[in-house]
Amino acid sequence: MITKKAKFLRVLNNVYFKKNEPVSIVHFLTNRCNARCSFCFIDFDDPNTFKNELDLDEIDKLTKNLGSSLLNVNLTGGEPFARKDIEEIAKLYIKNTTVQSIYVTTNASLPDRVENFAKNIINYDKNIELTFQISIDDMPQEHDRVRKISNLFQNCLDTYQRLKKIDPRVNPVVSITVNHENCENIQKIFEYLTNECEVESIKCTIVRDEGVYKTPDKKKKKIFEAYSWLTNKINELQKEGKLNNYNTNSLQGKLHNQKDKISWELIKKMYLEPKYISPCHAGSLFGIITAKGLVYPCEILEEKIIGDLRKNDMDFMKIWKGSIAKKTKEFILKTNCNCSYECALTYNILGNWRYQPSLLSSIIKY
Numbered sequence: 001m002i003t004k005k006a007k008f009l010r011v012l013n014n015v016y017f018k019k020n021e022p023v024s025i026v027h028f029l030t031n032r033c034n035a036r037c038s039f040c041f042i043d044f045d046d047p048n049t050f051k052n053e054l055d056l057d058e059i060d061k062l063t064k065n066l067g068s069s070l071l072n073v074n075l076t077g078g079e080p081f082a083r084k085d086i087e088e089i090a091k092l093y094i095k096n097t098t099v100q101s102i103y104v105t106t107n108a109s110l111p112d113r114v115e116n117f118a119k120n121i122i123n124y125d126k127n128i129e130l131t132f133q134i135s136i137d138d139m140p141q142e143h144d145r146v147r148k149i150s151n152l153f154q155n156c157l158d159t160y161q162r163l164k165k166i167d168p169r170v171n172p173v174v175s176i177t178v179n180h181e182n183c184e185n186i187q188k189i190f191e192y193l194t195n196e197c198e199v200e201s202i203k204c205t206i207v208r209d210e211g212v213y214k215t216p217d218k219k220k221k222k223i224f225e226a227y228s229w230l231t232n233k234i235n236e237l238q239k240e241g242k243l244n245n246y247n248t249n250s251l252q253g254k255l256h257n258q259k260d261k262i263s264w265e266l267i268k269k270m271y272l273e274p275k276y277i278s279p280c281h282a283g284s285l286f287g288i289i290t291a292k293g294l295v296y297p298c299e300i301l302e303e304k305i306i307g308d309l310r311k312n313d314m315d316f317m318k319i320w321k322g323s324i325a326k327k328t329k330e331f332i333l334k335t336n337c338n339c340s341y342e343c344a345l346t347y348n349i350l351g352n353w354r355y356q357p358s359l360l361s362s363i364i365k366y
């Protein structure tokens, strides 16, 4: 799970004790997107939304200052493939940091670009693992209507199938966000994807309030029920071997599989009646970089900016270990901050002693 680049003991010391370097970051490469989903958090009406993206030289500097524990980066947006230099950006992360895996979240509207990217990146580094989260939320017509791109559903399937053929290190996963538009249709969508489209890797998330998006209150119960049904179904089909979200022969695969189950159960406990269950390590093990170079602990605490990379000579660790970051971490822990944000939950589970027996038993059980 941990490469020679990121030293094993240093990472463990950071994850379980020091908690002062990020293990994973989400980097929003751009706010540009060719889709216009009704549940998107981006304010597409504000012309400033698209200005002042970090350029390659800035990202080069940034990636040289990300500590020695970084295992994963999630390149996202907007639509990350709207940036024609996404390949160069991924290569900078590989060259300058200790990442061993790159996640790319995409609406998959540009299959050629995605496929070329995947081929070039795995040829660039023989160890890197690539996961593509391809967003599909509805039946074909509805998916294209909600995202406002014609033929998008077909392009998603095309992208998925092309990526599957490249290399075992390239892992395409269809990601369903359960939201107010699709919550009454989840069973039909899932069965269509698994039976008709032969999709073998499906994950799901639950829509969250963020940016300009607010979940309609009257839909919350339906969203919760749909999410519960879907997570149970994914679990069931994984056990039967009909879905293969992870390679359950590998240690990493087993851990991720169990982590997903823990995460789903936590979200179900917190979604309708938000409550604190365990500490959040956003701002410690996990963080966010926006397209304009602002650093946050997570996507939810929009008022808790930790720093501006451009005002700090692109030195991420200077910001991460600075006084504002320290106060932010204290705030998160003291207020028992809680939410259903899956990306942060992943590292909260992996970095919390409470969940280690369950994670360890999954390794032995399989």
Ligand code: SF4
Residues within 6 Å of the ligand: 033, 034, 035, 036, 037, 039, 040, 041, 042, 077, 078, 079, 107, 147
């Ligand atoms: S594809 Fe993603 S970034 Fe683009 S509009 Fe939809 S939710 Fe927003």
Ligand code: SF4
Residues within 6 Å of the ligand: 280, 281, 282, 297, 298, 299, 300, 301, 332, 337, 338, 339, 340, 341, 344
């Ligand atoms: S609990 Fe949620 S809102 Fe609070 S810091 Fe963690 S990810 Fe952010």
